[in-house]
Amino acid sequence: MAVKGTDLVKLMPKRQGCKDCGFPTCFAFAMKLATGGAEVSACVYLSEEVRAQIEELLAPPIRPITIGQGAKALAIGDEEVMYRHEKTFFHQPGIGCLISDTEDAKEQERKIKALKEMQFIWIGRTLKADVAVVQSASGDQGKFSALVKKVVEMGDGIPMVLMADTIDLLLAGLEACGKDKRPLLYAITERNIDEAINKLAGLDVPVAVKADGLEKVSVLTEKLKEAGLQDLVLDPGSRKVWEAVRDQIFIRRAALKQGFKPLGYPTITFPCQMTGDPREELAVAAALLTRYAGIICLSDLREDVLFPLTVLRLNIYTDPRVPMAVEAKVYEINQPTDTSPVLITTNFALTYFSVANEIEGTRVPAYLVIQDTEGLSVLTSWSTGKFSGETAALFIKKTGIEGKTKSRKIVIPGLLARIKGELEDEMPGWEVIVGPREASGISSFLPELAGKC
């Protein structure tokens, strides 16, 4: 529910023609305000009260929250749509690992190390977990503080969630961590809210709110907001998978479609508390990731859980408005030698994946030249002039592939049979071969070609 300029005009001081804001009229200013093209402070004639009212109207429906500080800080919230095809999802959820002060030191250190070091390279990106969820399970202040300190020392700046049952424990943890590290304090509940307001107001750290159900959560967030605590993260308490998914959907709908401010915050979820089975934990985490979770807390970091989950996160948070592309270069598949053939296609990620996979499946060593077509598929890149005999020849020469293989056979996509002549003209000495129209044809095509080489 984006605010309209016409609603803002009604709040303007109507000093016709003053132009002090830099716009010709209040109407023009209001219109710019609504679309984010102007700052409310540009009008100096607004009362404090009206300015606050306008700021509230202009605030994003889901408040952006930053946890941690520095290069690894985690930014969540500030989402604009229910479904990624409506625009895109902007802020990837944090994936966290629970570390408890009742675990033995070795186990704690193993988890901290995994948070730091477990990573996967995927299409040139590094995929990792990004939050340490440090839990006081013992209730002992000394143990909790010691664990927090350990995570700070060993964690290499990883953002933290401090999790404890009492406000005093949380404050002890905060002191051990350092307020400047901006950990998320988990959690304010119905039981401790008054104490929390007394002790946490003015500290300027994000806090999580936990209650049993959305109604109770929203009562708490309203109260906290009045007390000046606004950097909030929500936990509606549901610990069964489809109820948890429902709550995520309701929170986002309430924020985006109802404009219901008390639920206009990102969320934290706990697959680690919903099952004891790692495979099921992954399934729950995947469902919550697809449906809006802001932080996903896992019981441990296992490669076979973290890898697929971080790939899913990358996929779901890919901007559907931008075609997904892979790096333009020569990919060496099945250890090609100086006699292996060359294939060329576009850098649309799906094209690359299917072609590379099929080549790999044939076990035939080959060079796959991936040309930059700005992520467009074969036919689209041809029709927009990004993939022609001329551009292909230029790129092939640039890659230096001629020095890598003595083979002078180059395979082009079957859909582009029409550029064969053009490419032959541009690349004397090369035999241009029209490949299959679909990647699936490579499995029989390539072994046959290799047989002739």
Next chain:
Amino acid sequence: MAFTAPVESYKGKAAEVTIGKGKRAIKLGGENVLAFNQTFDEGQFPNPPKLALEVWDMEPQNWSPWVLGPYKDVAADPVAWAKRCEGLGADLIFLSLISCDPNEKDTPPEQAAALVKRVYDAISLPLIVYTTGDEKKDPAVLAAVAKALSGENLLLGPVTKEDFEPIANAAKEHGHCVVTQAPVDINLQKELNVKVSRILPPERIVLDPLASALGYGIEYCFSVMERTKHVGIQFQDAMMQMPVIANCAGEVWKNKEPKEREELGIAWEEVTAITYLLAGADCVVMRHPEVFKLVKGMIT
């Protein structure tokens, strides 16, 4: 400001497709809510998603050992393999006629149809029969299957814009349903559905918008599937209300990561399946028994 649950209701309703007949009949679709929103009282979801297990008509040569393993002793015998899957609790059997492909064994249509009949007679589940997408060979194979199992209401596919006519006509003549398949494109999917629905009613059509694996284009297929459901259920487009099948297991297991080790393969298939269930798939085709068990447990 008091909280009121942001419940939504939609005017559209998915077509309800019955596959199989008599005791082995099973229903797909029929809901007027989005996937899994049945848990919050927005409408009806009379037929929760169904899980099919995949069986090949020939022994797979390139399957990862992790997913072939549980079927190794029956992999050369489609009848025994299908019975194994029935024993595992599959809702349907998804029989892939790989051997019919001219690039494989080029099995003649009548021989394939006879095998389908043997499998069908050996199990008490409804049957999905898929060919490999050879536009010249598929119609002959599926027509022979339609004839050999006349009146048994199989789900036959895929039919594409190139070959829908003979296959849909055979399905009509012999009382079967078909799967329309378009390449991850909502407009092409609708165009094909319009054409096929001149031959068969929506209650005899299932959609296959293609379902790539996690990491290999899942985001495109996820969004196309999600949009397909929205267009049908929220915006009441009758040509997009047919139930959706996610044929994703084969897409998963052909990739490098699932082949690396069993646990990663299981995870990969599992995440892929869950993602399509959330997008609104009414039927998901699976391979690994452990994944099947896990996902089944989650959705029932």
